[in-house]
Amino acid sequence: MKKCFLLTLFLILQFFIVDAKPAIQKVELVLRWKHQFQFAGYYAALEKGYYSELGIDVEIIEGNPDASVLEMVSSGEAGFGVGNVEVLVNYLKGEPLVLLASIMQHSPSVFIVKENSSIYNPHDLVDKNVMLHTDERGYELLSMLYNEGVKPWQLNIVTHTHSINEFLANEVDALSAYITSEPYFLESYGIPYRLIKPSSYGIDFYSDCLFTNKELVEQNHDLVDDFVTASLKGWEYALHNKEEIAALIVKKYSTAKTYNQLLYEANEIHKLINPELVAIGHTNRGRWLSMANFLYQQGLIEIPESIDTFFYHKERHLNVRWDWILIFISSFLLIVVVGVLFYLRVVKGVTRKTKEMSILLTKLEEQNKRIAQINTQLLSAREVAEESLRDKSTFFAGLTSELKNPVKGMVLAANALAKPDIGGTEKKELISEIKILGDTLNHFSKDITSIFILDPSAERISYHDTEPNDLLKTFAAKCTKQHGLDKEQIRLSLLSPLVSQKVLIDKEKVLRSLDILLSNAIKHSPGVKIQIGWSNDQPEMLTFWLSDNGAGLTLEQLTQ
Structure with a gap:
C-alpha cells in the first residue's frame, strides 16, 4: 500500500514538473563566417542536446559576406550572433546590442x-x-x-x-x-x-564573442540565460572532443575544409580560448574599455560615459524559475513523505516490539504466579504429607496398643494354664478368655488387612443401614450373655427416637471395636460398670463411646 502511494505521489509530482517546463522556443544563431571549427561549441551544444534540454530549438545560420550579422541581430531578425570588436563599435553608435560571452580570449588576426x-x-x-x-x-x-x-x-x-x-x-x-x-x-x-x-x-582584442539584442534580454532573459549556458557547455565539450566534432563538421556542416585542417584549427583555437587558465566565455570589463580607447584613437567612436549596459548582467535579470521551484518543492515533498512513512514505519516497529515485550512480560508474570501457586501447593502438600505422617504415627501407635493388649492377655492366660495347681473351672475360664482374645486378634487382623488392602480375599468394609439405638441394644445383650454382666452393670445412653435415624455404617466393625473397649474395662476393673452411648454433635460424623468406672491412668502414664 505504501509503495503504491509513493508511486502515485511520484507520478503526480512528475506531472507538475513536466508541465512546468517551458514551451520549445525557436531561435537563430548567425555565424560570422563559414562553417568551421571556429564555431564548434555551438555545433556540439546542438548535437548533444544541450539546447533542447532547456527548451530551445536552435537554427545555426552560416555567415555570408553579403549579410551583416550585426544588422540581423540588432533588428531582431536573429536572436543571437557571433562577432568581434565591431559589436562594441555598433553598440557605441546606438545599436541595442548586448555582449553575452567572450569566447576567444585572444584574437586570431x-x-x-x-x-x-x-x-x-x-x-x-x-x-x-x-x-x-x-x-x-x-x-x-x-x-x-x-x-x-x-x-x-x-x-x-x-x-x-x-x-x-x-x-x-x-x-x-x-x-x-x-x-x-x-x-x-x-x-x-x-x-x-x-x-x-x-x-x-600591445593590442589584445577579444574575438568571436556571443551577443544578442537588448529587447530579447529584457523580454526573455530566461531564454538568454539558457542559451548562454548551453553554448558554453557545448564549447567545453568541443574542446575535449576535437576529433569527434571535426568529424561532425565534415559530415554534416561543411566540406570546404578537410578533417586534418579542422584538427589544426581546433588546436590553435584551444590556445586562443585558453580554458585551462580562463573560464570559457569570461569577460573583463577593463579589456573592453582598453579596446574602446584604441578605437577612439582611430576616430571610429566617441569616448563613452559608460559601457555598463553593453555587458549582460545575469544577476540583474533574476527570474522566478517555476520549473526549478516546482522540482525543488516536489523533491522536498517527496523527501518529507518518505521521511514521514519511514518514521511511521519505525514507530509501528517500536509499537509492535513494545506490544510483544508487554505480552512477554504478561506471560512472565503469569508464569511467576503459576510458580508461586505451585510453590503454595507444594507447601500445602508438604503440610498434608507431614500431617499424614503424624496421623500414621498415631495410627500405628494405637495399632500397636490394640495388638499388645490381646496378645498380653493371651500370654497371661497361657502362663496361668501352665501352673500345676490350676483348677478345672479356672482352666475353662482361661481357655474361654484365650478363645475370645484370639477371635479379637483374628477380627482385628482382618480389619487391618481390609484397611491396607493387602489381601484381595480379605474381608472388605460392608456398609449397612443401621439404627444406632438398636445397635447398642444388641451390643448390651451380647455383653450380658458373653461376658456374664447383669443389667445393672450396663447402662445405655440412647438418643430420642425422634433424633435417631438409620445411618450407613459397618455394623460388625463397630461392635468389635466396642467389644475390645469392653474387654479392657472388664480386665482392669472387677465389678465394672459400663455406660455405652452415641452422639452426632458434628455434621457428617457419628461417635460411639464406652466409659467404665475404672481407676484410669495417672498423668505419668498419659505422658508415656
Whole structure:
C-alpha cells in the first residue's frame, strides 16, 4: 500500500514538473563566417542536446559576406550572433546590442609575410602591398598600425579576396589572415612564413564573442540565460572532443575544409580560448574599455560615459524559475513523505516490539504466579504429607496398643494354664478368655488387612443401614450373655427416637471395636460398670463411646 502511494505521489509530482517546463522556443544563431571549427561549441551544444534540454530549438545560420550579422541581430531578425570588436563599435553608435560571452580570449588576426621578406614589424609594411580589410573586420590590425604610428594611407592596401593565391604569387607582400587557418596551407606547401601579431604590440582584442539584442534580454532573459549556458557547455565539450566534432563538421556542416585542417584549427583555437587558465566565455570589463580607447584613437567612436549596459548582467535579470521551484518543492515533498512513512514505519516497529515485550512480560508474570501457586501447593502438600505422617504415627501407635493388649492377655492366660495347681473351672475360664482374645486378634487382623488392602480375599468394609439405638441394644445383650454382666452393670445412653435415624455404617466393625473397649474395662476393673452411648454433635460424623468406672491412668502414664 505504501509503495503504491509513493508511486502515485511520484507520478503526480512528475506531472507538475513536466508541465512546468517551458514551451520549445525557436531561435537563430548567425555565424560570422563559414562553417568551421571556429564555431564548434555551438555545433556540439546542438548535437548533444544541450539546447533542447532547456527548451530551445536552435537554427545555426552560416555567415555570408553579403549579410551583416550585426544588422540581423540588432533588428531582431536573429536572436543571437557571433562577432568581434565591431559589436562594441555598433553598440557605441546606438545599436541595442548586448555582449553575452567572450569566447576567444585572444584574437586570431595576424599579418603573414614570407620568411625571406624584409618585413619584420608594422613599420616595415609602409609602401608595401598589403591585403587588408578596412572595415570592422580589420579593426584589430588597424589598431596595431595606429598604435605603432603607421597610418593606413601609408600602405598600398589591396582589397581582400579571402584567398592566399595573391600571396603565393607574390602579388601582395603581406596578408591579413587568421592564425587558425592560413598557416595550415603554407605549412602544407612547405612555404616558410613569419607572423606579425597585434598582441606583440600591445593590442589584445577579444574575438568571436556571443551577443544578442537588448529587447530579447529584457523580454526573455530566461531564454538568454539558457542559451548562454548551453553554448558554453557545448564549447567545453568541443574542446575535449576535437576529433569527434571535426568529424561532425565534415559530415554534416561543411566540406570546404578537410578533417586534418579542422584538427589544426581546433588546436590553435584551444590556445586562443585558453580554458585551462580562463573560464570559457569570461569577460573583463577593463579589456573592453582598453579596446574602446584604441578605437577612439582611430576616430571610429566617441569616448563613452559608460559601457555598463553593453555587458549582460545575469544577476540583474533574476527570474522566478517555476520549473526549478516546482522540482525543488516536489523533491522536498517527496523527501518529507518518505521521511514521514519511514518514521511511521519505525514507530509501528517500536509499537509492535513494545506490544510483544508487554505480552512477554504478561506471560512472565503469569508464569511467576503459576510458580508461586505451585510453590503454595507444594507447601500445602508438604503440610498434608507431614500431617499424614503424624496421623500414621498415631495410627500405628494405637495399632500397636490394640495388638499388645490381646496378645498380653493371651500370654497371661497361657502362663496361668501352665501352673500345676490350676483348677478345672479356672482352666475353662482361661481357655474361654484365650478363645475370645484370639477371635479379637483374628477380627482385628482382618480389619487391618481390609484397611491396607493387602489381601484381595480379605474381608472388605460392608456398609449397612443401621439404627444406632438398636445397635447398642444388641451390643448390651451380647455383653450380658458373653461376658456374664447383669443389667445393672450396663447402662445405655440412647438418643430420642425422634433424633435417631438409620445411618450407613459397618455394623460388625463397630461392635468389635466396642467389644475390645469392653474387654479392657472388664480386665482392669472387677465389678465394672459400663455406660455405652452415641452422639452426632458434628455434621457428617457419628461417635460411639464406652466409659467404665475404672481407676484410669495417672498423668505419668498419659505422658508415656
